[in-house]
Amino acid sequence: MTLLEARDLHVEFASRGRRARAVDGVDLTVGEGEIVALVGESGCGKTTLARTLLGLERPASGTVLYGGAPLAYSARALKAYRREVQLVPQDPTGSLNPRHTVYEAVAEGPRIHGLRDERERVASALSRAGLRPPERFFPVYPHELSGGQRQRVVIAGALALDPEVLVADEPVASLDASVRGEILALLLRLRAELGLSALVVTHDLGLAWNIADRVAVMYLGRIVESGPVEQVLSAPSHPYTQALLSVLPESPAPIVLSGEPPDPTRIPGGCRFHPRCHVLAAGKAAEAGVDGLCRSQPLEVLPSSAALQAACHYARARQPRL
Amino acid sequence: MSETAARRRRALMRFWRDYRAQRAGLYGAAILAVFVLLALVTPLVTDPSGLDVTKATGPKMAPPSAQFPLGTDESGRSILLMILWGSRVSLLIGFLAALLSMVIGTVTGITAGHFRGWSSAVLMRITDWFLVLPSLVLALVLAAILGGGTSTIILAIGVTSWAATARLIRAQTLAVEARPYVERSRVLGAGHWHVMTRHVLPNVAPLVLANTTLTVAGAIVTESTLAFLGADAGQASWGSMLRGSYDWGAVTSGAWWYVLPPGLCIVAVVLAFTFCGRALEAVLNPRLRGVA
Numbered sequence: 001m002t003l004l005e006a007r008d009l010h011v012e013f014a015s016r017g018r019r020a021r022a023v024d025g026v027d028l029t030v031g032e033g034e035i036v037a038l039v040g041e042s043g044c045g046k047t048t049l050a051r052t053l054l055g056l057e058r059p060a061s062g063t064v065l066y067g068g069a070p071l072a073y074s075a076r077a078l079k080a081y082r083r084e085v086q087l088v089p090q091d092p093t094g095s096l097n098p099r100h101t102v103y104e105a106v107a108e109g110p111r112i113h114g115l116r117d118e119r120e121r122v123a124s125a126l127s128r129a130g131l132r133p134p135e136r137f138f139p140v141y142p143h144e145l146s147g148g149q150r151q152r153v154v155i156a157g158a159l160a161l162d163p164e165v166l167v168a169d170e171p172v173a174s175l176d177a178s179v180r181g182e183i184l185a186l187l188l189r190l191r192a193e194l195g196l197s198a199l200v201v202t203h204d205l206g207l208a209w210n211i212a213d214r215v216a217v218m219y220l221g222r223i224v225e226s227g228p229v230e231q232v233l234s235a236p237s238h239p240y241t242q243a244l245l246s247v248l249p250e251s252p253a254p255i256v257l258s259g260e261p262p263d264p265t266r267i268p269g270g271c272r273f274h275p276r277c278h279v280l281a282a283g284k285a286a287e288a289g290v291d292g293l294c295r296s297q298p299l300e301v302l303p304s305s306a307a308l309q310a311a312c313h314y315a316r317a318r319q320p321r322l
Numbered sequence: 323m324s325e326t327a328a329r330r331r332r333a334l335m336r337f338w339r340d341y342r343a344q345r346a347g348l349y350g351a352a353i354l355a356v357f358v359l360l361a362l363v364t365p366l367v368t369d370p371s372g373l374d375v376t377k378a379t380g381p382k383m384a385p386p387s388a389q390f391p392l393g394t395d396e397s398g399r400s401i402l403l404m405i406l407w408g409s410r411v412s413l414l415i416g417f418l419a420a421l422l423s424m425v426i427g428t429v430t431g432i433t434a435g436h437f438r439g440w441s442s443a444v445l446m447r448i449t450d451w452f453l454v455l456p457s458l459v460l461a462l463v464l465a466a467i468l469g470g471g472t473s474t475i476i477l478a479i480g481v482t483s484w485a486a487t488a489r490l491i492r493a494q495t496l497a498v499e500a501r502p503y504v505e506r507s508r509v510l511g512a513g514h515w516h517v518m519t520r521h522v523l524p525n526v527a528p529l530v531l532a533n534t535t536l537t538v539a540g541a542i543v544t545e546s547t548l549a550f551l552g553a554d555a556g557q558a559s560w561g562s563m564l565r566g567s568y569d570w571g572a573v574t575s576g577a578w579w580y581v582l583p584p585g586l587c588i589v590a591v592v593l594a595f596t597f598c599g600r601a602l603e604a605v606l607n608p609r610l611r612g613v614a
Contacts, residue, residue: 054509075513082511094502099524108520109510157510
């Protein structure tokens, strides 16, 4: 069952007189109890997509759907939506008001929504987030906690509202390696115990591999490859995914992308990846007879299907089922 | 909502416990308490008729003596009596004008910082307008139009001195609103009021307090300047005493008892406010705890 869905989503910003198409046509679904990883390099629009799914950014066109119903942007509708979809932010230190104790930080959501039994709610959220015994953490200030504990407090703050979906924006990027595993294990346990769904935004493919059921690779505002995580990451079809994977430490031959870094105010014609594509540059696309298509024929938006798919002329020429 | 009340009471007790640990803050509060207490008991223990130049009994410009512990002024009035009665006017005008200025400045600043777009632009243009107006002249004009009296002076000082505060608070509000915890709060479902009162206000409060300190001092000085220029509240105040001492050449004639008491009183009250402001800041900002 689909819980959260983006349908032909476009988000634009005005950037020095030009339009930056940060999200440029995305179809994406997060099913019930599913963990989807959204990967891509910095500036590819993945954080903007996450913020739009949370209703923090309004799409220029397209729709965000929750439970099949389009998201309304009235204050009342958004407030109700907040009880269903919650954020796990990137920087737990900055995401906690230094003047609020752990109790106040976790109780903020229940207080906003006027929920009863605040104390029990906070205690249960803290223990579900792995801070036990919860009472010991009530009077503590964020600066007295470690980074991993702070991230647990932030997660507890989201859990206190009993949401259905967590949108985690680089949830472990600011944590050190030993703590990363704990937080990832926590997310997996929450899925197992509470049936939580999650969209995990990350630039770390290893993290996607460890945690996600499905992965969507984003480049310059669009999803260029998606599918089950084992298939996408063990046999990537899109040259961009191949390049991302090739720079992991255990990979034999790194592919270093050439060309300009992507600029969402000037999205290239044809395939949006073609100016930096190593397959095209190496002439393999020409061998397959698709180099003309690469330069001139834009690819359609990938549908939000669970099956493996890639938006690449070359991959399609070699594997017609994509 | 008894749970909320209990939480508030606990927070208040915690605040007082933390404030007590601030030595300078305690001194400041004690100095202020002494001044306020003296101002309150003055009408009970002294006779205001001694302030009337026609009923003054002492010699002119007499140095301190047993009968006049702080000497007399050019009309033979007791300086001590004038200081005591003047403290009522100066403190009242200083407190209330600063309060009015801080309320206008803080509300304008937070509103302009929180709501972006045209409402913020309109508020900031109004602020700019008050900022470039010569505030002393505006206060004089206001005092002249509204007629003499303590409330007029308070209004005139309060309405002309909030613009700089508003800009400062707006800048701080913009900085606070950019913090991730404000976005987290929005995602949790917070509305404008929640963000402004739970996150922005507590974060700008130390700045407001620090600014209030300066504003009280500024208001007391402005009051004396207005008195000097003829727009006084019609009563003896520390400011008008300094004016009197200047008019009668108290410094050149060596009448230190006419200059020092009002001047020292102003310094003491301003200093006490600084101590209190610092202590409050240290208490309200957990990161400063244990450092000060």
